[in-house]
Amino acid sequence: MQVGIVGLGSIGGSLGYDLRERQCRVIGVSRKQATCNRAVELGIADKASCNFDGLKSAELVILCTPIGKLEAIARQVIPHLNPDAVLTDVGSVKGPIVDAIEPLWKNFVGGHPMAGTHQSGVEAAQQSLFVDRPYVITPTAKTQPGAIAKLDQLITLIQARRYECGPAIHDQAVARISHGPVIISAALVSTAIAQHNPEEAAVVKLAKQLASSGFRDTSRVGGGNPELGLMMAQYNKDAMVQCLQQYRRELDGAIAAIESDNWDALNQWLIKTQTARPDFVD
Amino acid sequence: MQVGIVGLGSIGGSLGYDLRERQCRVIGVSRKQATCNRAVELGIADKASCNFDGLKSAELVILCTPIGKLEAIARQVIPHLNPDAVLTDVGSVKGPIVDAIEPLWKNFVGGHPMAGTHQSGVEAAQQSLFVDRPYVITPTAKTQPGAIAKLDQLITLIQARRYECGPAIHDQAVARISHGPVIISAALVSTAIAQHNPEEAAVVKLAKQLASSGFRDTSRVGGGNPELGLMMAQYNKDAMVQCLQQYRRELDGAIAAIESDNWDALNQWLIKTQTARPDFVD
Incomplete structure (x- = not known):
């Protein structure tokens, strides 16, 4: 050929x-x-x-x-x-x-x-x-x-x-497993450094000293090349927004469960994610 | 001793x-x-x-x-x-x-x-x-x-x-680098498996086939032992809610930037997270 x-x-x-x-x-x-x-x-x-x-x-x-x-x-x-x-x-x-x-x-x-x-x-x-x-x-x-x-x-x-x-299915799937995680991960880093008062400045300083493998993994793709993240958002805009809005609903559900001491709901949700993850990666 | x-x-x-x-x-x-x-x-x-x-x-x-x-x-x-x-x-x-x-x-x-x-x-x-x-x-x-x-x-x-x-500073710092990431990471897994119609079922199936290192790392702590995540939320409730609400504001800012084609704002935000991450982990 x-x-x-x-x-x-x-x-x-x-x-x-x-x-x-x-x-x-x-x-x-x-x-x-x-x-x-x-x-x-x-x-x-x-x-x-x-x-x-x-x-x-x-x-x-x-x-x-x-x-x-x-x-x-x-x-x-x-x-x-x-x-x-x-x-x-x-x-x-x-x-x-x-x-x-x-x-x-x-x-x-x-x-x-x-x-x-x-x-x-x-x-x-x-x-x-x-x-x-x-x-x-x-x-x-x-x-x-x-x-x-x-x-x-x-x-x-x-x-x-x-x-x-089809192209739309592809774009939604990569939004979920590749493009969305960049924003989700970057938002964690941005949260970790947020400081609005002296107490939060002390929190940020300590957080930097204590961060370990959990933070390392969860923040990795969000700390990557900004050009790549930008490109994903620009070209896969519709699927990215759809993915992040779904993510926001999931997050809101978890926050609501914690705020209302609904430990059974939070537990069921965490069991669901633990059970589902091996279908994606080892 | x-x-x-x-x-x-x-x-x-x-x-x-x-x-x-x-x-x-x-x-x-x-x-x-x-x-x-x-x-x-x-x-x-x-x-x-x-x-x-x-x-x-x-x-x-x-x-x-x-x-x-x-x-x-x-x-x-x-x-x-x-x-x-x-x-x-x-x-x-x-x-x-x-x-x-x-x-x-x-x-x-x-x-x-x-x-x-x-x-x-x-x-x-x-x-x-x-x-x-x-x-x-x-x-x-x-x-x-x-x-x-x-x-x-x-x-x-x-x-x-x-x-x-002080105890409160500790609890806020670990919420940001350890306890919060569990919920943030679990919400990604939960998003990846969300399906409300046949098209989304096809998306989930493909996402499982395509997931790789980015998804692996970002989802790791969210796919961990549910008892640990639950314990963190129960005992560190106030700091956890505070952290997740800050996270939600960061996420909302990113979604708004993408929806409104504000690429300069998104780029600045991604540059900020790329720059900040090495202060936490290598």
Whole structure:
């Protein structure tokens, strides 16, 4: 298979490694010539350039730019595609992306490979990054079966775990397990440092001295890269608000139970969460 | 020093190990004879029994029972104490405990050694559990200096990090970094499983398949032992409610910023939390 990868950062670069390993021919595109050179040097792409001309031989073109640039890049790439080429993206939000790109290209299907490297750039690319990791594809009623089949080939080659659902279902699910937790976790840190009077200043000082593993874990994603959290909220706004409003109802229920000494209700709720968590993670 | 330890579980037992190691004579008390025998066998106590008679030779008596039993145990122990003996406890909430026990014994001072073993019972006791871990003491205006000095000796012997503050400051600080996070984390799990219609059922199913390290960490303490969460809410009720109401204001601010596309405000807030977190944990 001939595959075009537009954006040679950690995700695009990691895809390149595995596809070349599986005998695909990879054509890379990046804004910077230095990145193109490095990608070829590392073995991520067979050839790479700053223009889109090389993409016309590709059967599958994967857009791997930051989510904010996907629509604009799709518009630039499309004039260079073979009419039968399948176009996909790796954005972590699907509704707005599918809405924007689907009308532009018949053979488009949205996708989201869920593997992160915490670092960005071509040097952060890794081999076998997607093995046994989820890869969600989000076709719509308009998606061509051939486009899905081509993306399935990719998923099989990189040995990812394939899931399929509508874009809205995807966005709500990632809001619950990934995007929402960033805000929920950040609000904890913001609460921990709140001080409106000298007594609260003493509380904050002591809290900093006593914080341990429970605070470390619960606050981790809220103390992460602000750009990522912002991006999630901007692009997944509707699902994020829906998730956080549900969260607020859960929180209000717990506060009400504590305020009214309804220990049985609080106990039942805590038993429910203890029982449910292993269905998500070990 | 002669030390009495009432309650030979993971905390009481661990204290026993270290105190004996430092040439103290340890008199253990437990409800169960089998626990007393095991404590002597393990080297946790020099002698141990189910009655309080042995405590009369102790200069320091440490109450290490579950928090719900501290006041009742103090009332049982006090008639057996030497008039000069210092009494302390290891409860994770201090306000209600200090309020209850301080009027009963002149030489009482509250304490909270913050080291956990995740397991309970005498077999979970560990040597050197408190080394470099926080030990908060919570004297009041009525506390005798001699009582503080005696507890300080203990803290030095077990090589813990000593902090001192009023009971209310302690309770608010632990609400922010330990007790509050349990509810905040549990509400995330409860949100993740919320389903009111078939679409949400599909969302929950996918969320379970996609959940990864971010969800794992943010949900960990909320998926823990319900009894512990319940105990924290019951005994630290006021500070817990205060913390959760502050949390709700932080959350509401974030939701409002997202709903109104106030990305600058959200960005500033996320930068603030990213900047603040390293003051609490690495």
